[in-house]
Amino acid sequence: MADIIQPVKGTRDFYPEDKAVITWLYEKMGEVSERFGYQEFDGPFLEYIDLYAAKSGEELVKEQSFVFEDKSGNLLALRPELTPTLVRMIAQRQQHLYYPLRWWSFGPFWRYESPQKGRGREFFQWNVDLIGADSPEADAELAAVMAAFFQEIGLAPAQTRILINNRRLMDRELAKLEIPPHERNDIFHLIDKRDKMEFPEWEAYAEELGLSLSQMDGLQALLENDQLWEESEELVRFFKAVDALGASEYVEFAPYIIRGLDYYTGTVFEAQALTADVSRAIAGGGRYDDLLSDVGGDPLPGVGFAAGDMVLIVVLEELGLLPEKRDQTPAPVIVTVFDEDTRMASFSLAAELRRAGLKVNCYPEVEKLGKQFRHANRIGSRVATILGPEELAEGMVAVKDLRERDQVQVPRDEAAEYIQGLLEKDLSA
């Protein structure tokens, strides 16, 4: 036991009940994506490191990605995010795709970080992107997809909020405060930090960045002004569209939302859990109009978001919204084996039942019936069959309803139908 090799730090083992949660999320994400007309796609899990270095800066990539050398000496990275791959794939077929393009994806990503609550080194991420449309209404659709997903998994508007801001609006407002263009990124960073620092500390940081007192006052007024969106024609149109799309309950303007990424050019959004004890966002995204041209494609606007599975699971867990240990029963029917002489007859019966479309678990060993029933009960089987010498001689099968504890003898060729009937009774109940 002590000699078992440890799992890799920051990875998770997905036992069946854990895998069921991921599968459930995947299904919900797919359902919602496709409801809005998005197509599923995926890219490779391995990419040349240059794909990320171009955009994110090599140091960041080397520090926070899993990077290794292949046998030819190429530096490869386990993908830390999807957007560069998406952009590459679109650039490769730019002239052959129809726009606006709606794609979604769900898959594993890796980042070399220190594991903690809601964060690991290997995680799943849902990505939804709309390429080739640059209107605020397109942004609103992404917010609506997010809202539809929250609704789908049972997260109420009182429990989660999609916070919206616009980089162009903030840029103009910073200009009004006479903050020169080259300092605005620093100020964005400062804004991003507001919730994460104590106020005096934050103030000191602002001073360090060279903000004057009046600029500080102006900035604070800005961050508290929840009507500021009215100054932005883009956001006015955005909220109008969100309203029409029926998502306004979840969506709210928040001038302090900036998002760390430099490549966002317009609308940014971030979904936060209002009730749960996690500091991280559930989902984040925004508009990136320059990305295609940045990697050498023709200019093409885009907007998208990503949501990781780990924070989401923490939030849903705390709210009791994860599905009940869903259908852990591997098969509702178990075919017991009576003894060595009848074993093959039981195997044949199992095969007959499977041909009839039933999910059938056949006990592999000759064991006492009591033991087989106990096993059937533990794994949650609904129906057991017994095929002993008596049944065989009469061409019958004993079918036992494990929940009701009833047992009847039915002709062997009617067994499948009879069992089917028992299971269907459950479904209709």
Added chain:
RNA sequence: GCGAGCGUAGCUCAGUCUGGUAGAGCGCUGCACUGUGGAUGCAGUCGUCGCGGGUUCAAGUCCCGUCGCUCGCCCCA
């Protein structure tokens, strides 16, 4: 990279302060019950106390180191 907490049976943990025979519950196996499971009773199984060193007549317990996990900070595409 920094800080804190925790490592004891398959699992959840008590025992550590104040050194003196390694514990409980759950689980598992068997029996009561050789053609029938969820209950009950009885019996059985269960350990390098994370690892290494030190102090001591004696260490799960105290000291030093180390590894691992968890949580937080930093970072966060």
